[in-house]
Amino acid sequence: MTIRRLSIYTRCLLQLEEDGVKTVSSQELAERFNLNSAQVRKDLAYFGEFGVRGIGYYVAGLKAELQRILGLDREWAVVLVGFGNLGSALFHYKGFTRQGFKVVAIVDENPTKIGREVERVPVIASRDMAREVKARGIQIAILAVPVEAAQAVTDELVAAGIRAVLNFAPTRLRVPRDVRLNNVDLSIELETLSFYLAKSAR
Amino acid sequence: MTIRRLSIYTRCLLQLEEDGVKTVSSQELAERFNLNSAQVRKDLAYFGEFGVRGIGYYVAGLKAELQRILGLDREWAVVLVGFGNLGSALFHYKGFTRQGFKVVAIVDENPTKIGREVERVPVIASRDMAREVKARGIQIAILAVPVEAAQAVTDELVAAGIRAVLNFAPTRLRVPRDVRLNNVDLSIELETLSFYLAKSAR
DNA sequence: TAGATTGTTAATCGATTAACAATC
DNA sequence: TAGATTGTTAATCGATTAACAATC
Numbered sequence: 001m002t003i004r005r006l007s008i009y010t011r012c013l014l015q016l017e018e019d020g021v022k023t024v025s026s027q028e029l030a031e032r033f034n035l036n037s038a039q040v041r042k043d044l045a046y047f048g049e050f051g052v053r054g055i056g057y058y059v060a061g062l063k064a065e066l067q068r069i070l071g072l073d074r075e076w077a078v079v080l081v082g083f084g085n086l087g088s089a090l091f092h093y094k095g096f097t098r099q100g101f102k103v104v105a106i107v108d109e110n111p112t113k114i115g116r117e118v119e120r121v122p123v124i125a126s127r128d129m130a131r132e133v134k135a136r137g138i139q140i141a142i143l144a145v146p147v148e149a150a151q152a153v154t155d156e157l158v159a160a161g162i163r164a165v166l167n168f169a170p171t172r173l174r175v176p177r178d179v180r181l182n183n184v185d186l187s188i189e190l191e192t193l194s195f196y197l198a199k200s201a202r
Numbered sequence: 203m204t205i206r207r208l209s210i211y212t213r214c215l216l217q218l219e220e221d222g223v224k225t226v227s228s229q230e231l232a233e234r235f236n237l238n239s240a241q242v243r244k245d246l247a248y249f250g251e252f253g254v255r256g257i258g259y260y261v262a263g264l265k266a267e268l269q270r271i272l273g274l275d276r277e278w279a280v281v282l283v284g285f286g287n288l289g290s291a292l293f294h295y296k297g298f299t300r301q302g303f304k305v306v307a308i309v310d311e312n313p314t315k316i317g318r319e320v321e322r323v324p325v326i327a328s329r330d331m332a333r334e335v336k337a338r339g340i341q342i343a344i345l346a347v348p349v350e351a352a353q354a355v356t357d358e359l360v361a362a363g364i365r366a367v368l369n370f371a372p373t374r375l376r377v378p379r380d381v382r383l384n385n386v387d388l389s390i391e392l393e394t395l396s397f398y399l400a401k402s403a404r
Numbered sequence: 405t406a407g408a409t410t411g412t413t414a415a416t417c418g419a420t421t422a423a424c425a426a427t428c
Numbered sequence: 429t430a431g432a433t434t435g436t437t438a439a440t441c442g443a444t445t446a447a448c449a450a451t452c
Contacts, residue, residue: 007393053410054452071400089287164395180398182391191209193366196382198273255434256428
């Protein structure tokens with residue numbers, strides 16, 4: 001949870017920097033997200049002494065520190081597996097690029113897509129996936145394939161050296177202990193909503 | 203968090219029922235998700251006494267109870283706002299329908315899309331959104347619009363009577379206290395991954 | 405110096421887990 | 429009855445918050 005908040009702080013600091021704000025206090029930062037100022041200070045202090053007593057935090061400096069901590073001070077090569085509607089949406093979502101995530105290869109089964117290039121990024125066949133991942137030393141994979149294919153694709157990616165997976169398939173993937181896996185589960189999100197609606201109807 | 207777990211249990215129970223399993227213990231359920239059996243029992247017991255001592259839980263019965271609790275025993279009309287790549291991906295994602303969420307209207311700005319029907323669902327213009335939401339008593343909105351438009355659209359949806367929003371725009375939306383808001387933030391998901399990669403590189 | 409705000413310790417709160425009597 | 433498993437209480441753990449000395 002701390003990491004997620006660091007990510008949120010970073011976005012806020014980017015905005016503050018654009019707005020020309022030079023310093024920000026834990027109190028100000030906290031108010032923007034309904035958090036406690038002690039929590040903000042603790043989150044930040046965990047990684048170092050970034051603040052100045054009596055002043056707060058220098059926006060530019062703190063932003064740079066957090067970006068470094070989150071690994072956003074470098075570019076990450078990403079392989080996007082699955083180029084249907086969802087894959088396409090993720091590919092065109094500019095928020096990723098801005099933070100240093102660069103899709104360098106797209107994998108799909110569809111013969112009419114294979115061999116094409118999308119904004120200079122090649123669409124390759126599944127059978128070439130492992131080779132490409134290894135050759136380019138890609139560490140991050142975004143999985144936008146159907147449930148049926150998800151586990152097999154994951155196993156292959158891991159074997160090829162992938163170390164972090166962002167999974168959109170609504171299924172529980174098994175990965176080795178040293179591979180990071182984040183799931184985005186749309187059904188769970190919707191079901192928490194209907195729970196609250198159903199509850200207030202009761 | 204309890205609600206998210208209920209959602210996960212439900213999916214598991216659906217699978218167990220398909221597999222012809224009649225009863226399941228908290229221990230078995232817990233093992234599938236690296237949870238503690240006491241937690242499973244506590245989650246379930248919070249909503250009623252669904253188990254049988256010495257036996258466990260009847261799969262069919264528990265599934266039905268959880269579906270009722272999560273509001274999955276009825277159909278929810280949903281308005282999908284934004285029909286770009288992401289909106290399109292969400293629309294075609296069958297997982298929603300299966301759980302009783304039915305997109306009954308699609309809203310988009312693009313004149314070439316407006317007036318069309320996609321799988322019997324009409325694509326309507328923004329200016330007709332509020333009327334449609336009111337007329338059909340739609341309570342849930344899925345937001346797949348650009349950041350710039352998100353807050354304005356949300357305000358209009360809320361004014362029209364929407365009570366739960368699933369937001370994909372990477373921005374903090376302001377909604378009244380009685381409106382449920384879930385955010386799916388893809389940047390945060392990726393950044394937690396790069397944090398771990400950066401950390402292990404340090 | 406006086407005012408502001410940090411970093412950090414101690415207190416609080418809530419969530420998870422262990423343990424076990426109840427009971428099928 | 430013996431074995432299994434629940435529902436629930438008490439213990440533990442971790443995360444959040446309050447408070448405050450340190451210090452700009």
